Amino acid sequence: MAINHQTNQFRRRLIFGGNVVFSVAIVWTIIVLVNLATERLSPDPTDLTRSGQFSISPRTVNLLKDLPNDITITALFRISDEVDEATRSQAELQKRQIDDLLRRYSTISGKVHYKVLDPIRDNAEKTRLIQTLKETYAGEATKHKEVIDEFKKLDPKILTLMDRERNAFKELAENNEKVNNDRNIVAIYYRFTKNYTDAKTAIDDINELVSGEDVPRYSEAVAIIQKLYENVKNDLLAASEYLTGEGQKIEGLSEQTLASFREKPKQYAELSDLIGKQLMLCVDLPKLELEDIYNQLKQKNARTVIVQVDNTPKSKVLSYSDIWQITPSQTGDISKVDYHFNGEAALSSAILALTAKEKSAAIFIHAGGPDPVKPGYSAMRVSQAPYNALKEKLEEANFVVESWDLLRGSTPPEIPDVTRKVYVVVPSVPQKAQPGAPTVGGYKEAEIAIVEKLITDGNRVMFLVNFQPAIMGSPYPFADLFEKKFGVKLEAEKVVLQGIELNDKVTVPNNQVAVSRYNDHEITRPIQSLVSSFIWASPLTIMETLPEGIGVAPLITITPEMGNYWAENNIYMLLQRRHAQKDDDDTPAPFQIAVAVEDSKTKNKCVIFGNELFATDGMANKVDYFMTPQGIGAQYAFPGNLELLTNVAFWLNDNSNLISVGPRKADVVRIKDISDRGLMTWKVFLWGVWPMGALVAGAVVYLFRRR
Known part of the structure; x- marks a missing residue:
């Protein structure tokens, strides 16, 4: 009986211990599988930031x-x-940023495929990539090859002429002390000798560049050729001018020698003309993208994104500075910088540029004055372009942005390959160069007629209206056109105000209108709740009777329900005394500050904003700062401004599928990211320490129960 009792007790312990071990093993396996599934198949994390900085924008979707x-x-x-630890930590963060963004893109669309490569460790993948790129760019270097082939024919002629001429001047200098002491003749000799040496070594250098590496360096080869051509042509010209001019005054030279000097331009003309023709071809040759990609592939710290459209020769390269924008540190330490992740904006812009069926342009129209989208340079100062932020936003949306000064030409600028154009008419106020001088610039009858013809011809136009009261000069030049063509009445001499009541007796006028609710329209529907702000805006009113075929839709309507709004007429009182009150001469709400116009007959479209300041950099780039647990945060104060303008450009351009909220660079301080080492620590804890802890706990229970 004792033996049977001990045997049964041993069996119970064995079965109990086995159950514990088996249970722990099952739990451990489940935990590991759940973690693996979560890592591989986890949905996109929810963005809880106030600016939505971690979300993919609707426009990208x-x-x-x-x-x-x-x-x-x-x-x-x-x-x-x-690299040091701080640099490594920053690099690991940036790698996670780009990897996370690409994963999100591939999740949204099954047509997006991606991979992240280390160009050193993933050498086989890199080799395959290079081969694919070489096939993609097979025809890119055709013109470069032609220049190189022509150079191989022309190089012997350069060698022959340079060698002949340098020897002739050397012999002449040895026989005539005056020539030997003439600095210009000596300079000609040394320049021709250098050109001879360069032409002799150029062939070997070029052959090495086009055949010495995985990717032929045709651009660098052409650069060598171009430099040699420029040197030879300039030296032949300088020598000809001297030998037929001041060189005729060198003492001790025979008439035969002087006559030979006068013949030099004719002797040099043939080669100089041939070089000139080849130079014209070199100047127009762009740098090859394949070489740029290869150069970045070879870098020790390569950080580049290559976007390729499958089965087409289309691709685009995004550099490090395209993806991470560097700005001075918010801490004030001049030795530090902040890296703003601009990956979505850069990547989406590249995809749009590669997949767009047509190339579009946004042309800013003005009449004299500073260029609206290009900085101005003078001897005294640099003037910034007022609409630079809008220009950059439109370029991200795949518009080519140009300006058109009507005072310099009556026809729009020629932009290669552009099939669609959107015009943006910005204010141009007449200015006086000095007291007593006539005014210069501004839209006169001729300029107004050009804009009116654009509309008549069916072009798409956006008007940015400036507040222009009678006390400040002539009325807004296109007000009559709005009424005649569109049935829209503009009161540019009035300004929209909001009366803010401090108490029962004092009402302070506020000339800034903040809007976060828009009329229901294709343009504004995606940006509802995004704040836009307008300052010194003028009211627009849709007339009861519209021209035939014209439809006008309000985009932004100021209503009495929004507050104590009106359009003030007494501008003198407002500007001089900062006082205004609603009276009979003013325009009461409701009225509009933005409308969209469509012509059903011509399919023409126009958009009118009763304000232009909201589109300038000062408003579009205004930033609000606030405190976060991680430090000072920042976000755009009026994110709706540029989104509204970009959606208008898309609507005018018939790109309805792109009308939505687009990406802007991350602008809020992030919660500190977990480093790769930290992620590994968590994995070890979840996959090893935690299950092992359960196993140890089971073992302890087992041993305790044995007693």
Whole structure:
């Protein structure tokens, strides 16, 4: 009986212990599988930031869902082993940023495929990438090859002429002390000798460049050729001018020698003309993208994104500075910088540029004065372009942005390959160069007629109206056109105000209108709740009777329900005494400050804003700062301004599928990211320490129960 009792007790312990071990093993397996599944199949995390900085914008979502072709995105990212800990930490963060963004893109669209490569460690992948790129860019270097082939024919002629001429001047200098002491003759000799040496070595250098590496360096080869051509042509010209001019005054030269000097231009003319023709071809040759990609592939710390459209020769390269914008540190330490992740804006812009069926342009119209989209340079100062932020936003949206000064030409600028154009008419106020001088600039009858013809011809136009009261000069030049063509009445001499009551007796006028609710329209529907702000805006009123075929839709309406709004007429009182009150001469709400116009007969479209300041950099880039647990945060105060303008450009351009909220660079301080080392620590804890703890706990229970 004792033996049976001991045997049964041993069996119970064995079964109990086995159950514990088996249970722990099952739990451990489940935990590991759940963690693996979560890591591989986890949905996108929810963005809880107040600015939505971690979300993919609706415009990008629309773009990705409508892709006509598959796209392959290759991120080349190399972190050198030689960097310090702080640099490594920053690089690891940036690698996670780009990897996370590409994963989100591929989740949104099955046509987006991506991979992140280390160009050193993933050498086989890099080799395959290079081969694919070489096939993609097979025809890119055709003109470069032609220049190189022509150079191989022309180089012997350069060698022959340079060698003949340098020897002739050397012999002449040896036989005539005056010539030997003439600095210009000596300079000609040395220049011709250098050109001879350069032409002799150029062939070997060029052959090495086009055949010595994985990717032929045709651009660098052409650069060598171009430099040699320029040197030879300039030296032949300088020698000809001297020998037929001041060189005729050198003492001791025979008439035969002087006559030979006068013949030099004819002797040099043939070669000089041939070089001139080849130089014209060199100047127009762009730098080859394939070489640029290859150069970045070879970098020790390569950080580049290559976007390719499958089965087409289309691709685009995004550099480090395209993806991470560097700004001075918010801490005030001049030795530090902040890296703003601009990946979505840069990547979406590249995809749009590659997949767009047509190339579009946004042309800013003005009449004299500073250029609205290009900085001005003078001897005294640099003037910033007032609409630079809008220009950059439109370029991200794949518009080519140009300006057109009506005082300099009556026809729009020629932009190669552009099939669609959107015109933006900005204010141009007449100015006086000095007291007593006549005014210069501004829209006169001739300029107004040009703009009116654009509309009549069916072009798409956006008007940015400036507040222009009678006490400050002539009325807004296109007000009559709005009424005649569109049935829209503009009161540019009035300004929209909001009366803010401090108490029962004092009402302070506020000339800034903040809008976060818009009329229901294709343009404004995606940006509802985004704040836009207008300052010194003028009211627009849709007339009861519209011209035939014209439809006008309000985009932003100021209503009595929004507050104590009106359009003030007494501007003198407002400007001089900062006082205004609603009276009979004013325009009461409701009225509009933005409308969209469509012509059903011509299919023409126009948009009128009763304000232009909201589109300038000062309003579009205004930033609000606030405190966060991680430090000072910042976000755009009026994010709706540029979104509204960009959506208008898309609407005018018939790109309805892109009308939405677009990306802007991250602008709020992030919660500190977990480093790669920290992520590994958490994995070890969740996959190892935690299950092992359960196993140890089971073992302890088992041993305790044995007693």
